[in-house]
Every structure is written in structure tokens, then in C-alpha cells.
Amino acid sequence: xNQTVVSYLSQxxxxxxxxxxxxxxxxxxxxxxYLLGGVIIVGLCATIGGLGTFAExxxxxxxxxxxxxxxxxxxxxxxxxxxxxxxxxKEDVMPFTADKMLFYLAPMLxxxxxxxxxxxxxxxxxxxxxxxxxxxxxxxxxxxxxxxSVFLGGYASNSKWSMLGGMRGASQIISYEIPVTISILAVTxxxxxxxxxxxxxxxxxxxxNWFIFHNPFAFIAGFVYFIGALAETNRAPxxxxxxxxxxxxGYHTEYTGMRFxxxxxxxxxxxxxxxxxxxxxxxxxSNLPFxxxxxxxxxxxxxxxxFMSKALALYYVVIWIRWTFPRLRVDQLMAICWxxxxxxxxxxLIGCAVWVVVFNGKSIAELIFGH
Amino acid sequence: MFAQxxxxxxxxxxLGGAVAVLVTKNIMHSxxxxxxxxxxxxxxxxxxxADFVAVTQIMVYVGGVVILMLFAVMLTGGKDxxxxxxxxxxxAPSMGNRWTFSVGILVALVFLATNIKLILNVSKSIPAKxxxxxxxxxxxxxxxxxxxxxxxxxxxSSVLLLGALVGAAIIARPRKQ
Amino acid sequence: xxxxxxxxLMPVVIFMGLAVxxxxxxxxxxxxxxxxxxxxxxxxxxxxxEQPVGSAWSMFNVRFYVVGLIxxxxxxxxxxxFPVAAIFRELNDMGHGGYALIVFLSFISILIEGIxxxxxxxxxxxxxxxxxSTKNNK
Numbered sequence: 001x002n003q004t005v006v007s008y009l010s011q012x013x014x015x016x017x018x019x020x021x022x023x024x025x026x027x028x029x030x031x032x033x034y035l036l037g038g039v040i041i042v043g044l045c046a047t048i049g050g051l052g053t054f055a056e057x058x059x060x061x062x063x064x065x066x067x068x069x070x071x072x073x074x075x076x077x078x079x080x081x082x083x084x085x086x087x088x089x090k091e092d093v094m095p096f097t098a099d100k101m102l103f104y105l106a107p108m109l110x111x112x113x114x115x116x117x118x119x120x121x122x123x124x125x126x127x128x129x130x131x132x133x134x135x136x137x138x139x140x141x142x143x144x145x146x147x148x149s150v151f152l153g154g155y156a157s158n159s160k161w162s163m164l165g166g167m168r169g170a171s172q173i174i175s176y177e178i179p180v181t182i183s184i185l186a187v188t189x190x191x192x193x194x195x196x197x198x199x200x201x202x203x204x205x206x207x208x209n210w211f212i213f214h215n216p217f218a219f220i221a222g223f224v225y226f227i228g229a230l231a232e233t234n235r236a237p238x239x240x241x242x243x244x245x246x247x248x249x250g251y252h253t254e255y256t257g258m259r260f261x262x263x264x265x266x267x268x269x270x271x272x273x274x275x276x277x278x279x280x281x282x283x284x285x286s287n288l289p290f291x292x293x294x295x296x297x298x299x300x301x302x303x304x305x306x307f308m309s310k311a312l313a314l315y316y317v318v319i320w321i322r323w324t325f326p327r328l329r330v331d332q333l334m335a336i337c338w339x340x341x342x343x344x345x346x347x348x349l350i351g352c353a354v355w356v357v358v359f360n361g362k363s364i365a366e367l368i369f370g371h
Numbered sequence: 372m373f374a375q376x377x378x379x380x381x382x383x384x385x386l387g388g389a390v391a392v393l394v395t396k397n398i399m400h401s402x403x404x405x406x407x408x409x410x411x412x413x414x415x416x417x418x419x420x421a422d423f424v425a426v427t428q429i430m431v432y433v434g435g436v437v438i439l440m441l442f443a444v445m446l447t448g449g450k451d452x453x454x455x456x457x458x459x460x461x462x463a464p465s466m467g468n469r470w471t472f473s474v475g476i477l478v479a480l481v482f483l484a485t486n487i488k489l490i491l492n493v494s495k496s497i498p499a500k501x502x503x504x505x506x507x508x509x510x511x512x513x514x515x516x517x518x519x520x521x522x523x524x525x526x527x528s529s530v531l532l533l534g535a536l537v538g539a540a541i542i543a544r545p546r547k548q
Numbered sequence: 549x550x551x552x553x554x555x556x557l558m559p560v561v562i563f564m565g566l567a568v569x570x571x572x573x574x575x576x577x578x579x580x581x582x583x584x585x586x587x588x589x590x591x592x593x594x595x596x597x598e599q600p601v602g603s604a605w606s607m608f609n610v611r612f613y614v615v616g617l618i619x620x621x622x623x624x625x626x627x628x629x630f631p632v633a634a635i636f637r638e639l640n641d642m643g644h645g646g647y648a649l650i651v652f653l654s655f656i657s658i659l660i661e662g663i664x665x666x667x668x669x670x671x672x673x674x675x676x677x678x679x680x681s682t683k684n685n686k
Contacts, residue, residue: 144434
């Protein structure tokens with residue numbers, strides 16, 4: 001059985017009331033709950049993605065000692081709404097040489113690949129939509145649709161900039177999937193399971209129980225994951241697929257209006273998803289820093305706040321890195337992936353396996369303080 | 372209700388994708404139809420309760436094989452290969468003469484007969500039973516099988532993959548004539 | 549009868565459906581709101597103002613294909629390692645930790661051999677692969 005938001009809510013009394021209201025039809029009620037939760041989460045993540053573009057500009061302005069957007073709303077915070085309206089009312093131009101079907105399909109694939117990962121993102125221990133047994137594995141697999149969409153976006157435009165960006169993007173995304181997957185494998189090994197529920201239940205309590213502080217190898221694995229995730233989401237310093245100064249805008253050069261908006265939305269939500277996964281795998285996820293024996297809905301909402309704050313802190317680091325480091329060359333990019341990150345990730349995996357056997361799976365804090 | 376919906380939509384996606392791969396004349400489009408077909412197969416695995424296999428299908432085929440195919444097409448330039456001559460009632464692009472087509476149809480018939488025989492046997496001999504009583508999930512079951520009963524196959528698969536890696540590296544290495 | 553681990557699939561399908569719905573809805577809104585004044589010049593592929601010469605669908609370097617091939621091998625290896633990693637701790641608690649470690653390490657060591665081979669032969673180099681391989685193929 002997979003733990004889901006429905007099976008979590010069914011332990012409360014109001015679930016029975018709802019069930020009676022739906023005429024004892026459990027499937028229909030589950031569908032309604034999932035649909036409602038899905039709309040809420042998609043709305044939340046779209047807002048976060050939109051605010052991400054705003055934060056990007058505001059933080060870059062801070063770093064470069066400028067003001068940044070400050071006209072629309074207080075501190076310019078409504079800028080992303082203005083941008084969204086602008087995109088919707090822009091003319092949709094498609095190059096006459098383009099492959100029309102793939103040109104339409106590419107942004108949709110990006111959206112599907114990113115939104116499907118939201119289904120397993122662990123917002124809290126009870127309120128995550130579905131805690132699949134193969135949770136993290138599913139997340140890695142389905143997000144590889146984004147790689148296909150990047151390639152298709154580049155190919156379908158039939159513009160030279162786009163084609164180069166698409167090829168680069170696809171090869172970069174699949175290359176960096178290897179160190180990321182192996183780092184996640186190390187966490188799977190430490191937690192003894194692939195579901196986010198299992199992974200987070202092993203990190204309950206104080207930060208010393210977080211997997212990043214579990215042992216030295218896991219500490220390095222956390223950084224390997226983060227670097228690889230930056231490259232997988234095409235963020236600077238790995239933003240070669242859309243390098244402005246050499247490829248104009250890479251794979252979405254020819255995209256205008258709403259379709260460009262979908263690409264941008266998918267990209268910013270993916271950054272949030274990646275940060276959320278990093279927070280769940282290495283930084284304790286949504287666990288409260290203290291043990292509580294009872295479980296009520298407000299406590300779950302507190303867990304959501306904790307998860308969001310960890311994920312958004314990582315989001316800030318991602319933006320900070322973007323405006324700090326210069327872009328890599330393509331050969332450096334591939335060398336970092338295959339010659340540094342992958343061997344380090346394999347070393348970490350071996351180290352974690354040996355650690356589990358030698359110290360019986362105890363973390364450093366447990367070994368030192370002995371509890 | 373949801374199970375029927377998932378099964379029917381996955382089956383339609385699989386079959387529709389497969390037919391579209393055959394019918395379309397644009398090689399890039401056929402790669403994408405193949406992607407749809409492979410996702411449909413993952414959905415079919417999921418309806419059977421084999422969640423790990425379904426995700427593996429997506430991970431290896433959608434994330435790996437399809438992208439590799441797209442790269443392979445780009446080796447040739449990826450233009451529309453609208454074939455000049457059409458064979459077989461004008462349906463298929465000219466990938467061969469009547470001999471290759473007849474051999475292909477023969478192979479397909481033999482394969483179909485073998486599959487039907489296998490499937491009929493399976494549906495007769497194995498009664499419907501629920502798995503996963505002793506294991507919390509299919510992942511644990513597969514893990515235990517890989518480490519205990521099939522440990523030799525597990526290790527040998529690694530050797531096989533090593534061979535594939537070395538072979539791939541040698542074949543793809545550019546040579547100066 | 550539905551299988552035991554079936555109930556988590558509905559949100560997955562719903563989220564995919566929401567993505568498609570958002571795409572179609574956004575598209576529809578854009579069609580309603582956006583101006584539509586097509587011209588030939590507007591729909592030429594962007595090439596910094598120059599007239600584009602030829603199609604962008606040209607032959608690409610084989611190195612992308614090599615990366616794809618190596619990726620698939622590692623992908624399959626990690627897929628095989630996932631179930632074993634998931635039960636590694638359980639095996640250790642059952643007292644088979646040493647055995648599991650040997651199984652796991654021998655699997656990984658073969659993986660390491662592969663990456664070491666590719667590294668040594670220069671298949672992991674992005675730029676120099678041609679020069680290195682001509683030297684080796686003499």
C-alpha cells in the first residue's frame with residue numbers, strides 16, 4: 001500500500017462525513033481530494049515559479065547593487081503577474097521552417113514532466129499527494145521528460161541557435177543525471193527505502209539526524225547532488241543550453257508568448273522541485289525539530305512551512321550561485337560530470353555502504369553521543 | 372473505475388503510438404510516437420501493480436533510449452526522409468524490396484504465434500493471486516530476489532553491461548582511415 | 549480487483565492531466581488575447597538579422613551519441629542497484645551485512661572498471677577524443 005493524502009485524511013472523523021456526502025463512493029471522493037490538492041499544489045508551485053523570476057531579478061539587482069523591479073506593487077512584487085499578462089497578450093510567432101507538431105509538443109512535455117514530479121514531492125509527512133514506494137526513483141525517471149522536451153524545442157524550431165542549444169541541453173541533462181542518481185542511491189541505501197516517507201522518517205528530530213550530517217560520505221553526496229541538480233535544471237554556471245551571450249537564448253530562441261512562458265514556468269518549477277528534493281533527502285525534509293506523539297492538521301501545516309522554508313533557502317542559494325559564478329565551457333562541463341562528479345559519487349556510494357555495515361547504520365552523532 | 376480508465380488509456384496510447392510509428396514518414400515524429408508508445412507500456416505495467424518495472428520502463432526507455440535515438444537521427448541530419456518510392460500499397464516508406472517485406476511479415480507472424488501461445492498458457496496456468504504479502508512492496512521483493520536467488524544473474528548483468536559499454540565506446544570512437 | 553500498490557497512481561495521472569489542461573488553457577487564452585499579424589519576415593528563423601542560409605537540421609558530431617550510449621549503460625546499472633540499495637539496511641539488520649556488501653561492491657567494481665576504461669581511452673574527453681583515438685588505433 002502506498003501512503004497518500006487520502007489514506008492520511010481517512011483517519012479523521014470529517015472524512016466519514018465527506019464520504020457520506022459523496023454517497024459512499026470512495027473512488028469519487030479520492031478523485032475529488034486529489035483534484036483539489038492537485039489544483040492547490042499546481043497553483044502554489046506556479047506562484048513560486050512566478051515569484052522565482054521576480055526573486056531572480058531582485059537578488060541579481062542586490063548582488064549588482066541595483067534596485068531591480070520596483071514599480072508594480074510594493075517592492076515590485078507583482079512584477080511576475082505583469083510579466084504573465086504580457087506573455088499571454090504577445091503575438092505567437094512560429095518560424096515557417098519549424099516542425100509544427102513538435103513545436104507545439106515540446107513545452108507541453110516540459111510541463112508534464114515537471115508537474116508529474118509534484119505528485120510525490122513531500123510537502124509534509126501526511127499531506128504529500130502520494131508517497132509511492134518507488135517515490136524518488138519515479139521522480140528521477142519522470143523528470144527525464146524535460147530532457148526530451150529541451151531537445152525537441154531545439155529541433156522543432158529549425159533555427160541554428162535553438163538546435164545547438166537543444167543538443168547541448170539534452171546531452172548535459174542526461175550526463176548529470178548519472179551523478180545525481182548515484183548520490184540519491186547513497187541516500188536510498190542509508191534510509192533503506194525509496195519512498196519519501198521512509199527517507200524522511202530516518203531524519204526525524206535534531207539536525208544531527210539529517211542525512212547530510214549522517215556520515216562524511218553522505219555530506220559529500222549532498223554537494224554532488226546539489227551541483228548535479230543545478231546542471232540538470234540548466235542553471236548557471238551550467239546554463240550552456242540557453243547561454244545568452246553565445247546562443248542568444250538556446251533552445252527557446254524561437255519561442256514567443258505563452259509557449260515561451262510555459263518553458264520558463266516549467267524551468268522555475270523544476271528548480272523548486274529539485275530544491276525540495278534536496279531538502280527532503282539531505283536536510284531532513286518536513287520533520288519538526290522535536291518529537292510529538294500526536295498528529296493534528298495544524299501540525300502538518302507547520303511541517304509544510306518547514307519544508308517550504310528549507311526548499312526556498314536552497315532556491316536562494318541557486319540564484320545566488322547563478323549571479324556569482326561565470327559560465328563553463330562545454331568541454332569543462334562534460335569533464336566535471338564524467339571525471340569528477342561521477343567518480344566522487346560512486347566513491348560516496350561505496351563509502352555509505354561500508355559505513356552502514358561497519359557502524360551498523362548509525363550516524364556520527366549517534367556514535368559520539370550514543371543515543 | 373480508475374483502473375479501467377488507466378488500462379484503456381495506456382493501451383490506446385501504446386497501440387496508437389505503435390501504429391503511428393509505422394505510418395508516419397517523418398523519422399523525428401516516429402521517435403516521438405515511439406515515446407508515447409513506451410509511456411503507454413509503462414502505464415500498462417502500472418495497472419498490473421508492477422510499479423518498479425513501470426518506473427524502470429520510463430527511466431531507461433523514455434530517459435535514455437529515446438534520447439539516444441534522437442541523437443542517432445541527428446547524426447544523419449534529422450531531415451524529413453520523405454522516401455521517393457512507396458512500397459506495400461503506398462503505406463510504408465521504401466525500406467526494402469518485396470523479399471525483405473515478405474521476410475518481415477513471416478517473422479512477425481512467427482513472433483505473434485509464439486506470443487499468443489505464451490500468453491494463453493500464462494492465463495490458464497497461473498491463478499490470480501495477490502503478491503506482496505510477505506514484502507511491503509515490489510521493490511523489496513525484487514531486491515531480495517536479486518541478492519539471494521538470482522545473485523549470479525545480478526553480477527553477470529553487470530559484466531554484460533561492461534561489455535556493452537566497452538563495445539559502444541569502441542564502435543562510436545572516430546577512426547582515421 | 550486492483551493491485552495493492554495502485555492507489556498512489558491517481559495523483560500522478562491527475563497531475564499530468566493538469567499539466568495538459570494548463571497548456572491547452574494557456575494556449576486558448578493566448579489565441580483569444582494575442583494579436584495576429586503574421587508576416588514572412590517575422591517568421592524567418594532568428595539569425596541576428598541575417599537571412600538564414602540552409603536548414604538548421606544538419607549532421608551533428610558523434611560525441612553526443614557517445615554520451616548517450618555511456619549514459620544508458622550507467623542508467624541501467626543504477627536501475628539494477630536501486631532495489632539492492634533499498635534493502636541493504638534490512639539485510640544488514642538481519643545479519644547479512646557482509647554478504648550484501650560483497651554483492652554490492654563487486655557489482656560496483658565492474659561499473660568502475662567500465663568508467664576507468666572509457667577514461668583511459670579518452671572517450672570521456674569532449675575535445676580530444678579524435679586525437680587520442682587515432683593514436684590508439686595505429
